[in-house]
Amino acid sequence: MIVPRPPVRAFALAAVLALAGAGALIITSEGWLRTMLIVVGIALVVLAVLLLALALAGVRRQRVTVHLDDAGYRVDSPAGVRSGAWADVTRVTTAPGRITLHQGDAERVHLVAPNGQVPQFEAIEQAISKHLDADRGYTIWEG
Secondary structure: OEOOOOOHHHHHHHHHHHHHHHHHHHOOOOOHHHHHHHHHHHHHHHHHHHHHHHHHHHHHHOOEEEEEOOOEEEEEEOOEEEEEEHHHOOEEEEEOOEEEEEEOOOEEEEEEOOOOOHHHHHHHHHHHHHHHHHHHOOOOOOO
16 A cells, blocks of 8 residues: 655644634633634634644545556556556556556556655565566576
C-alpha cells in the first residue's frame, strides 16, 4: 500500500484554530463582547474540526493499493482500478520515486511514491521485477 504523507500543515493549522477557539471561549468579559467571543470561539473550534476531518479524508482518498501475484497486478487508486497480466507488460521504466508499467504503445500504469515512502516503494519495484522474471522464465544464475 502506498500512503501519502500526512498533511502536517493542516494538522498544525487545525491545532492553532482549536487553541484560538478555546482561548476565545475562556476569556472572561461581559456584555456583548462575551457573546461575540463565544460565537468566535465556537466558530474557530468548528473550523478546526472541519479542517482535521478534511485532511484525514484526503489522506484516506489518496491511498493506492498494489496487489501483485503470479498472474499479474492490480492497482486500486482514487483514479480507479487498473489491472493486467504480466504477459501483457511490454516494458517497465523507472525514475526516482516512479514506476511505469507499459502495456503496448498506448496503455501505461504509473506508480508514484510519496516523499518518505522510498523503502516501501523499492520493495514494490523488486516484487514487480521478480514477477516479470518468473513470468518470462528468467532465473538468476549463481555460479
